[in-house]
Amino acid sequence: MNALKLILRNALRHRLRTGLTVAGLLVAVLAYGLLQTVVDAWYAGAAASSNARLVTRNSISLVFSLPVSYENRIRGVDGVSAVARSNWFGGIYQEPKNFFPQFAVSDNYLTLYPEFILPDAQRAAFLRDRKGALIGRQLADRFGFKVGDALPLRGTIYPGTWEFIVRGIFDAADETKVTNLMMFRWDYLNETLRKSAPVRANQVGVYVLSVDNPDHAAAVSLAVDAVFKNSLAETLTETEQAFQLSFVAMSNQIIAAIRIVSYVVILIIMAVMANTMAMSARERTAEYATLKALGFGPGFLATLIFGESLAICTLGGGFGLALTSPAAAAFKSLAGGIFPIFAVSAETLAAQAACALAVGILAAIVPAVRAARVRVVDGLRAVG
Amino acid sequence: MNERQTGSETLVSLWRISKSYHRGDQVIQVLSDISFDIARGEFLALMGPSGSGKSTLLNLIAGIDRPDAGKLLVADTDIVQLGEAALADWRAGHVGFIFQFYNLMPVLTAYENVELPLALTTLARRERREHAEAALELVGLADRMTHYPSELSGGQQQRVAIARAFITDPVLIVADEPTGDLDRHSASEVLELLRRLATDVGKTIIMVTHDRKAAESAHAIMHLEKGELSAREHLQAQT
Numbered sequence: 090m091n092a093l094k095l096i097l098r099n100a101l102r103h104r105l106r107t108g109l110t111v112a113g114l115l116v117a118v119l120a121y122g123l124l125q126t127v128v129d130a131w132y133a134g135a136a137a138s139s140n141a142r143l144v145t146r147n148s149i150s151l152v153f154s155l156p157v158s159y160e161n162r163i164r165g166v167d168g169v170s171a172v173a174r175s176n177w178f179g180g181i182y183q184e185p186k187n188f189f190p191q192f193a194v195s196d197n198y199l200t201l202y203p204e205f206i207l208p209d210a211q212r213a214a215f216l217r218d219r220k221g222a223l224i225g226r227q228l229a230d231r232f233g234f235k236v237g238d239a240l241p242l243r244g245t246i247y248p249g250t251w252e253f254i255v256r257g258i259f260d261a262a263d264e265t266k267v268t269n270l271m272m273f274r275w276d277y278l279n280e281t282l283r284k285s286a287p288v289r290a291n292q293v294g295v296y297v298l299s300v301d302n303p304d305h306a307a308a309v310s311l312a313v314d315a316v317f318k319n320s321l322a323e324t325l326t327e328t329e330q331a332f333q334l335s336f337v338a339m340s341n342q343i344i345a346a347i348r349i350v351s352y353v354v355i356l357i358i359m360a361v362m363a364n365t366m367a368m369s370a371r372e373r374t375a376e377y378a379t380l381k382a383l384g385f386g387p388g389f390l391a392t393l394i395f396g397e398s399l400a401i402c403t404l405g406g407g408f409g410l411a412l413t414s415p416a417a418a419a420f421k422s423l424a425g426g427i428f429p430i431f432a433v434s435a436e437t438l439a440a441q442a443a444c445a446l447a448v449g450i451l452a453a454i455v456p457a458v459r460a461a462r463v464r465v466v467d468g469l470r471a472v473g
Numbered sequence: 474m475n476e477r478q479t480g481s482e483t484l485v486s487l488w489r490i491s492k493s494y495h496r497g498d499q500v501i502q503v504l505s506d507i508s509f510d511i512a513r514g515e516f517l518a519l520m521g522p523s524g525s526g527k528s529t530l531l532n533l534i535a536g537i538d539r540p541d542a543g544k545l546l547v548a549d550t551d552i553v554q555l556g557e558a559a560l561a562d563w564r565a566g567h568v569g570f571i572f573q574f575y576n577l578m579p580v581l582t583a584y585e586n587v588e589l590p591l592a593l594t595t596l597a598r599r600e601r602r603e604h605a606e607a608a609l610e611l612v613g614l615a616d617r618m619t620h621y622p623s624e625l626s627g628g629q630q631q632r633v634a635i636a637r638a639f640i641t642d643p644v645l646i647v648a649d650e651p652t653g654d655l656d657r658h659s660a661s662e663v664l665e666l667l668r669r670l671a672t673d674v675g676k677t678i679i680m681v682t683h684d685r686k687a688a689e690s691a692h693a694i695m696h697l698e699k700g701e702l703s704a705r706e707h708l709q710a711q712t
Contacts, residue, residue, distance in 0.1 A: 091592070098580035379576040382537050383590050384565020386558060465537040469572065
């Protein structure tokens, strides 16, 4: 008779109770994993962005643009190797729920983003066509777009109906990059504005800069902003990652709430598990006393209780871990394009396993200490 | 009344043993200044009314409770002086337990219950199996090895408990009301087994019982009254 056999049989003694506890653990570990993945998805854009690129915007707010004339002056700053233009477009495809990001970009934009892979022929076709658009693979898959398709958008920031033709579909070099987006030519936007709203023409939302040496990013940022100091449109230059994080920061309270909920879920299951173990140990007081009378020490009793708790948590946590990735994939497809990157990270899986382990250990501490301390004569009087 | 054995080899020796319990501010004296000896191979029944202290006395001799005062020698070991861990080791090697409600592990089969105390020994698996099978055969349950306690009658469970009690070949077997939960037929089977263990195998057995008929299976009956020894009857050896 070894302890493992006794542990497993004890764990299966009340099958309904154990089954419900395992189910609770499964749900808790799964929920924790999904919530953590939601948080990760929120940061995915920032995590995937580069420190070798800088973003220059109006220092007052993103709402305010910068003159196109800044481009050459920025290019002249030491350490800047390339400059591209980008304007947030904010158009609606068919209906608002079909949201995806659209950017009007300068012709050289993709040269700053080597992580986006586009066939040369499609790149050439895009550059030939003023109404040409490039769309990412995730977006193409989402709506079934193909090269040559017409893509009409209803403008919100830039009113009117805008017609585009899909000239290329780009892929990401790795799956951490978001390709749920569309790019079209900044020239097309600017020329249209010159005719319909001249006062809004020749304005750039942000400049994207590449730097010779990422280690000099901070110095280059300061140098760029110094050029436009005391001008009508002062600039704020920061790394692309910092720029992305400033968006995430707007949702900080939501993210904090999600994090708290994920921890609360674990705390609740810990209480449930502790209750299960306390009930089991209390029912077995006479058995523990008998084992003690036979000569088994407190360590053996603690092994039985910790072992049972860990066995239940391993089972529930294991099922939860196994189901997390399929559940995340289902969640991603149900959520549409809200989370273009929604992959369960290795860190999340490790955290789930650690949570299950912690629940198993913490839930067993009090029952194990009680069982170890029970006097044999008192325990033998206990009614199971 | 104090009783000392003379002549045969003494296995258990109690000298001025006292035990009290505290209930709130109240001190309840359970055993007062008890001294007596039990010879090796003796089958002794402890009788007395409820609250007379017989189970407490049994617990002290078995090393699962401690006296307030006195000296308690079992096989020349003063168990009062042993620490908790040493006492547990001592119990594992020297004492077999039989309880009124059998106290078998419900998740283990009859065979596994009997084998359980051998987990604390250095015996190999094959040896443990041989010992457990022999013990179950001795108590007439060789055909019930794979049965769980819930699948056995009360008498059969108590016989499993007896097999578990002597599997480690202890010098002393303590039995607290071993027939208290059994019908007459099962009780006589259990008593017969205990008597055989004493007479055939030479085990020293101390049995607490309310039942005069059960007590008459022993070699001697010791009576307790309000925590003191009141009489010791020596019965004719039975075969």
